[in-house]
Amino acid sequence: MEARFTELLTPFLKYLGDQELTEDSDLRRLGLDSMQSIELLFAIEDTFGISLPDEDLNDATFATAGTLWKSITAAAGAQGLADAA
Amino acid sequence: MSATQAVAPGTASRAPNDGPLMERARYVAAVAAEHARRHDRDADFPVEALAAMRETGLLGLTVPGDHGGLGGTLTDLLDVCIELGRADMSVAMILGMHCQQVAAVTGQAAPRLRDELLPRIAVGELYLASVTTEAGKGGHLLTATSAASSDHSGIGIDRFAPIVTGGAHADGFLITVQAPNAASPSEVSLIYADRGQLTIEESGAWNPMGMRASHSVALRLTGHVPAHQVVGEHGAFSVIAGEVFGPLAHLAWSAAWLGTATGALSRVVRMLRSPAGRRRFDLGSELLLGRLSAARQKLDNVHALLRHTEQAVRATADLSQPRMQLLLNALKITASEQCHAAVDDLVTAVGLRDGYLKDSETGLEAALRDLRSAPMNYSNDRLHQADGRLTLLDPEVRLA
Numbered sequence: 001m002e003a004r005f006t007e008l009l010t011p012f013l014k015y016l017g018d019q020e021l022t023e024d025s026d027l028r029r030l031g032l033d034s035m036q037s038i039e040l041l042f043a044i045e046d047t048f049g050i051s052l053p054d055e056d057l058n059d060a061t062f063a064t065a066g067t068l069w070k071s072i073t074a075a076a077g078a079q080g081l082a083d084a085a
Numbered sequence: 086m087s088a089t090q091a092v093a094p095g096t097a098s099r100a101p102n103d104g105p106l107m108e109r110a111r112y113v114a115a116v117a118a119e120h121a122r123r124h125d126r127d128a129d130f131p132v133e134a135l136a137a138m139r140e141t142g143l144l145g146l147t148v149p150g151d152h153g154g155l156g157g158t159l160t161d162l163l164d165v166c167i168e169l170g171r172a173d174m175s176v177a178m179i180l181g182m183h184c185q186q187v188a189a190v191t192g193q194a195a196p197r198l199r200d201e202l203l204p205r206i207a208v209g210e211l212y213l214a215s216v217t218t219e220a221g222k223g224g225h226l227l228t229a230t231s232a233a234s235s236d237h238s239g240i241g242i243d244r245f246a247p248i249v250t251g252g253a254h255a256d257g258f259l260i261t262v263q264a265p266n267a268a269s270p271s272e273v274s275l276i277y278a279d280r281g282q283l284t285i286e287e288s289g290a291w292n293p294m295g296m297r298a299s300h301s302v303a304l305r306l307t308g309h310v311p312a313h314q315v316v317g318e319h320g321a322f323s324v325i326a327g328e329v330f331g332p333l334a335h336l337a338w339s340a341a342w343l344g345t346a347t348g349a350l351s352r353v354v355r356m357l358r359s360p361a362g363r364r365r366f367d368l369g370s371e372l373l374l375g376r377l378s379a380a381r382q383k384l385d386n387v388h389a390l391l392r393h394t395e396q397a398v399r400a401t402a403d404l405s406q407p408r409m410q411l412l413l414n415a416l417k418i419t420a421s422e423q424c425h426a427a428v429d430d431l432v433t434a435v436g437l438r439d440g441y442l443k444d445s446e447t448g449l450e451a452a453l454r455d456l457r458s459a460p461m462n463y464s465n466d467r468l469h470q471a472d473g474r475l476t477l478l479d480p481e482v483r484l485a
Contacts, residue, residue, distance in 0.1 A: 015269035028323055029272050033227075038474050057478050059327060059405035 001069045008043055009065060012036050023066025037062050044068075050075045100140040106161055109141035110168040118172035124298035125451050128291050130254045131298045134169075134176045139209030147184045149191060152203035159395055162333075163340040170344020171351065174455040175298035177344055179251050181337030186213035186259045189275065189329050193317035198277060202257070214255030216246045216306065217330075226261070226326045228270040235265030239311045240276055242283070250301040253287055256280050260306060264320035272320035276310060283308035295454030327405050332398055334463065335413045336391070339420035342459050343387050346424035349452040350380055353431050356439060356447055366435075376434035383427040387420045397485045407475040408485040414468045414475075421459030428452045 006021050013021070013030035032040065040062075045051055052061070056071045101108045117134040124131050138144045147162055148154020157165070162184050170177035190202050190213075205211040217226055234241035244260055246252070257279050264274040286305040291297075317325055354377070356362045366373060394416045401409055432440035432449050440449045 015271075017268075029269060029320060031269050031271065033271070034471065035474060038477055041478070054479060054481055054483060055406075057407055058403055059323075060403070 001065060004047060005044075005069055005072065006065070008047055009040070009068075012040050021065055023064060023069065025065040027062055027064060027068070032062065044072060048072060048076055050079050053078075100137055102141050106146070106155060106157060107164065107168065109143055110165045113137045113141055113143055113176070114168050114172040117169060117176040121173040121176075121298070121448075121451070124173075124175070126297075128293070128297035128300065130251060130300040131173060131176050131179070132254065134173065135179070135212060135251075135254060138180060139212070142207070142209060143180065144183065144209045144212060145187075145207035146180070147187050147191070148203050148207040152199070153207035154203065155207075159336065159399060162337060163391065163395060166337050166340035167344035167347065170341040171348030173298060174341055174345040174452070175296050175300075177341035178296070178299060178338065181341055182215055182250055182334070183213050185330055185333040185337060186215055188333055189259060189316055189325050190277070192329055193275075193325050194277070195313065197313050198316065202277065211256045212251070212254065213257050213259060214249050214251050215330075216244065216249055216252075216258050216260040216304070218246050218248045219261075220245060220247050226330065227273065227323050229261050229263040229273040229322075230270055231262050232267070233262035233265050233274060233276065235312070239309055240265065240315065241309050242276060242278060243305075243307045245303070245305045247303045248301045249304045250299045252285075252302050252304045253300060258283070258306065259316060261322055267320060271323070273322035274319045275316040275322045275325055277314045277316055278306065278308055278310050282310050294457060295451070296458045331410075332404055332413055335417040336395060336398065338459070338462060339387065339391050339394075339416050342420050342424040342456060343384065343391060345452050345456055346380075346384055346387075346427045349428045349431055349447065349449055350377075350384060352447045353377075353435055353439075353449070356435070373434055376430050380427040380430040380434070383423040383430070387423050390416050390419055401485070406485075407479045408483050411472055411475050411479070412485040414472050417463070418460075418465050418468055418472075421456075421462070421465060425453070425456040425459060428456055 001023060010016060010021060012032050013027065015029070015031040019025070041052065041057070050072065052071055052075050056075070061067055061071045101112055113134055116137040117131060120131060120133045142155055143165065145154035146157040146165060148156070150156035162181070166177045166181045169180060187206055190199060194202070202211065206213070219230055221230065231244045242260060242262060244262060257277060260276050260278060261273050262276055263270060264272040284307045287302050288305065289303045291300055291302050357366055357368060394412055397409065397412055398404065404410070428449055431447070432453060434440070435447065435449070439445050439447055443450050
């Protein structure tokens with residue numbers, strides 16, 4: 001996972017504390033609720049200049065840092081913005 | 086009470102515990118109807134209807150056949166909730182919520198717990214209540230402030246719940262608690278506890294406007310249960326909430342509400358068509374016909390949305406997609422508003438004597454009071470907030 005992704009994600013996780021953010025980090029458990037998911041989505045789309053496909057906007061995508069990052073890199077690749085990934 | 090009094094007029098003298106599902110449902114509905122006015126007056130639990138649900142196997146409606154249940158589908162559940170709702174909305178909601186608990190056990194519990202509970206539910210021994218409310222968080226499902234303790238001997242529970250439907254009569258409880266050693270309130274576990282494993286203190290009185298027979302009391306539950314009585318993974322209640330509790334609650338509640346409004350319209354039409362009704366009402370009145378039409382139209386709209394949502398849920402693997410969540414919420418909001426509005430139309434249509442008096446034969450007064458709770462049962466305001474956010478997530482507006 002890229003540093004700019006983990007930096008973007010960290011403020012949304014109010015229960016992260018001193019834990020290291022890894023691909024397995026459970027986002028809901030760390031405090032991401034549905035309202036924040038939307039703000040996070042907007043932040044991702046602005047930062048990476050991508051649009052996550054509708055079929056990725058489900059609980060599975062927002063489950064862990066790793067699943068979300070995977071969706072971002074897939075969208076970046078598909079949208080010809082490989083430099084973002 | 087003598088044995089003959091427990092049987093409603095015109096019903097079989099013995100509870101049908103084999104034969105078609107709807108025959109059993111109609112028997113339970115008849116028992117519920119016979120006692121509905123008394124339980125509404127006294128705001129106590131419909132014990133005769135619960136006994137009939139145990140006897141007919143209806144408590145095991147959605148328990149899979151290989152565990153001795155009736156193996157009912159989602160369609161069966163909704164059909165039964167509509168049928169019971171025609172007689173008594175509290176009874177329909179009680180069964181709907183019980184079946185929602187059963188679905189959590191069937192779909193999410195590990196084999197050991199499933200094998201312990203499902204056969205007991207199937208034979209009518211185990212009526213399950215849901216304990217998800219907590220003081221201070223309202224109906225918010227996905228957090229818990231009450232912590233469970235965990236040691237080598239099992240899970241300790243000390244939980245106050247301000248509203249537990251049927252809590253005083255339940256044989257077992259599915260309880261949300263903060264997972265042992267949780268790092269945040271969003272790590273919620275669902276724990277099964279048998280009545281015999283708990284010390285139960287009931288507090289406060291139940292004296293609501295409607296839904297009086299749901300007997301939704303405040304309970305403090307304390308006890309200690311074996312570790313295997315967690316349903317699903319510790320901390321993973323959000324999965325059960327999203328895949329089971331939310332969808333089934335909205336579908337079964339909407340069916341119960343539709344049943345209540347349907348029963349009300351049916352009684353009004355029978356009253357109007359009776360010789361006495363035809364003497365008192367002008368059935369050619371454009372005003373009366375218009376109002377009957379408006380009520381019927383609302384019911385057909387809710388029914389169409391209910392059946393469409395049912396089909397969409399059956400056909401969709403991932404219910405967390407925005408368009409599915411939006412559809413389920415739209416069903417709940419629409420049913421809760423339109424069923425109440427339909428009964429309100431009927432009160433206007435037939436007037437004070439037949440529509441508004443507490444002892445009017447049409448029973449519209451009770452139906453209207455009961456349905457008034459529907460928009461508050463998981464508040465429509467809260468659902469609209471969620472829907473607004475979900476709408477933002479779906480810029481293409483793909484309809485389910």
